[in-house]
Amino acid sequence: MTYFAPETEQHLTGVGLKPGRMSYFAGRSAPMGAVGSAVVAAAFYNFNPALVGRSIPAAWSLADPSDVVAARFASVDAALRRMLGDEVLTSPEVAEAAGLARRAAEAARPEGRPLAAAHLSVEWPTEPHLVLWHALSILREHRGDGHIALLVDAGLTGIEAIVTHVASGKGFLLAFAQASRGWSEDEWGAAVAGLTERGLLDDQGALTAQGADLRNRIEADTNRVGFGPWAHLGADGAARLGELGGTVVRALLAAGCFPPEVFPARR
Known part of the structure; x- marks a missing residue:
């Protein structure tokens, strides 16, 4: 808080x-x-x-x-x-x-x-x-x-980490995440495009099954190592x-x- x-x-x-x-x-x-x-x-x-x-x-x-x-x-x-x-x-x-x-x-x-x-x-x-x-x-x-x-092991950069976190629907709202983390529209859009090309996001910016699996694995492993x-x-x-x-x-x-x-x- x-x-x-x-x-x-x-x-x-x-x-x-x-x-x-x-x-x-x-x-x-x-x-x-x-x-x-x-x-x-x-x-x-x-x-x-x-x-x-x-x-x-x-x-x-x-x-x-x-x-x-x-x-x-x-x-x-x-x-x-x-x-x-x-x-x-x-x-x-x-x-x-x-x-x-x-x-x-x-x-x-x-x-x-x-x-x-x-x-x-x-x-x-x-x-x-x-x-x-x-x-x-x-x-x-x-x-x-x-x-x-x-996140490093998964090949997600800092901006890609926050983009996929927002896309999961379990984190910050988009406008707050983008503004509070200091990323421009162009930078955010480039990250979305890269994640889409990798098959982690769909054309609507939502997590694909592959993307959801990756985020779920990261969260489960975070719990495990912590x-x-x-x-x-x-x-x-x-x-x-x-x-x-x-x-x-x-x-x-x-x-x-x-x-x-x-x-x-x-x-």
């Missing part, structure tokens, strides 16, 4: 960053240190590198990465307090969820997973709701790093975290944490 909360930009601009895309690129990559735009584009994968280059490395001349990390935690704290309230955040259920999520996150192996490794190196916060959020951020980046490795933390937590622990976390997620959705123009399932 942090990528859609207004508190994020408020706190990150408060430490010197410019409003807009810089908050996203710098906020998410800050645990890696003052890396260049090529590194951020490679790690994030489906963003136009030119878009990344408008914010990175300029961000690091405006704010130290450690200050950005601290501001990001502060923004999450403010956003969660606004949407959930102190009663929920200080509940035994959130504390239990935080403990379970941290156990899973600390079992994440960093090898070959640069964003997960970077977030694992960040000092843990103390408040349970921030522990829960940080643990989930680590798990998210751990899964994402593995997903990118599989299963380590959950195996460490165990079936009962994972089920309990899902139960506890589901309550929090439903409350966040009810509070409008995701804008309706982003995800088709939440319109």
